[in-house]
Amino acid sequence: MLVWIGFISLIGVFLALDLGVFNKDPHKISTKEALRWTALWVSMSLLFSIFIYYAYENNWFGIGKTIGLHSTGWDAAITYLTGYIVEQSLSLDNVFVIAVIFSYFHIPMKYQHRVLFWGIIGALFFRGLMIGAGAILVQQFDWIMYLFGLILLWTAYKMLKSDDEQIHPENNPVVLQLRKILPVTKSIRREHFFVKWKGRTIAMTPLFVALVVVETTDIMFAFDSIPAIFSITKDPFIVFTSNIFAILGLRSLYFVLASMLDKFQYVKYSLVIILTFVGIKMLVFHPLHIVLPEWVSLAFIVLVLGSGIFFSMWKDKQE
Numbered sequence: 001m002l003v004w005i006g007f008i009s010l011i012g013v014f015l016a017l018d019l020g021v022f023n024k025d026p027h028k029i030s031t032k033e034a035l036r037w038t039a040l041w042v043s044m045s046l047l048f049s050i051f052i053y054y055a056y057e058n059n060w061f062g063i064g065k066t067i068g069l070h071s072t073g074w075d076a077a078i079t080y081l082t083g084y085i086v087e088q089s090l091s092l093d094n095v096f097v098i099a100v101i102f103s104y105f106h107i108p109m110k111y112q113h114r115v116l117f118w119g120i121i122g123a124l125f126f127r128g129l130m131i132g133a134g135a136i137l138v139q140q141f142d143w144i145m146y147l148f149g150l151i152l153l154w155t156a157y158k159m160l161k162s163d164d165e166q167i168h169p170e171n172n173p174v175v176l177q178l179r180k181i182l183p184v185t186k187s188i189r190r191e192h193f194f195v196k197w198k199g200r201t202i203a204m205t206p207l208f209v210a211l212v213v214v215e216t217t218d219i220m221f222a223f224d225s226i227p228a229i230f231s232i233t234k235d236p237f238i239v240f241t242s243n244i245f246a247i248l249g250l251r252s253l254y255f256v257l258a259s260m261l262d263k264f265q266y267v268k269y270s271l272v273i274i275l276t277f278v279g280i281k282m283l284v285f286h287p288l289h290i291v292l293p294e295w296v297s298l299a300f301i302v303l304v305l306g307s308g309i310f311f312s313m314w315k316d317k318q319e
Helices: 002-022 031-058 073-104 109-140 144-161 173-181 206-232 236-257 267-288 294-318
Strands: 194-197 201-204
Touching: 002 109, 002 236, 031 073, 031 236, 073 109, 073 206, 073 236, 073 267, 073 294, 109 144, 109 206, 109 236, 144 206, 144 267, 173 206, 201 206, 206 236, 206 267, 267 294
Parallel strands: none
Antiparallel strands: 194 201
């Protein structure tokens, strides 16, 4: 229990420093600044893999015995990195949706960081609940792995056939219900989520409405991404930590990629292949008790994702 509390507290300190110190005043996040933050989060994620190695190798704090599943340090570190890369790559699709949401609600660049920050806080909470529920289901019901595999294959199919213009933030059911309870201001009121309406009534600002849409969208993405991480490992500690570090890097990644998403046209097909791969692992490899070495899965995922990025950049250069 102390390990879980310690990890969550560490993440809380990082987020408090982020909003309370480094981004205390609303401002437009430049690409250069976003790159620095992205490099920081990626470095921290990689450094944590070193902790995973030694913790599982030496059973620090009961990790690998009473916490998580028994594993060698090498296998645990590779599994963590594989899960982290899968979750980070799947978040690329989420980045595009966030860009559409901000564009629809006309959220100024200097306030987008605030929306994403609180969106990350909500995502950490809901992902934690979903991962906990998923871990219990996986331990109790072996057939749940087949259901997860079908979800991943269906997600791959939807992604392959998806049309970006089908995204309609104004039809979000949660927002429609909120509008029946509270009025919404017509314009942004600085960084505020709620303001006084006609002197007494509380009203939502478009900033809060955008936050709700971002949050509910992330929950929908979680239904696709969490089965993907459980296809890699059933270890709840590795599932949770790799997922959280991927989420933490999503915000800075958004500011890096939002203006360049149209240049990564082949990454979508890489994600389809990755989802299909992990889905087949669940539906075919699992019942046949075929176990791929962890480094093989990691190498395959990195190769497919790297190929999508390379061909996208090559195509963009040719055009």
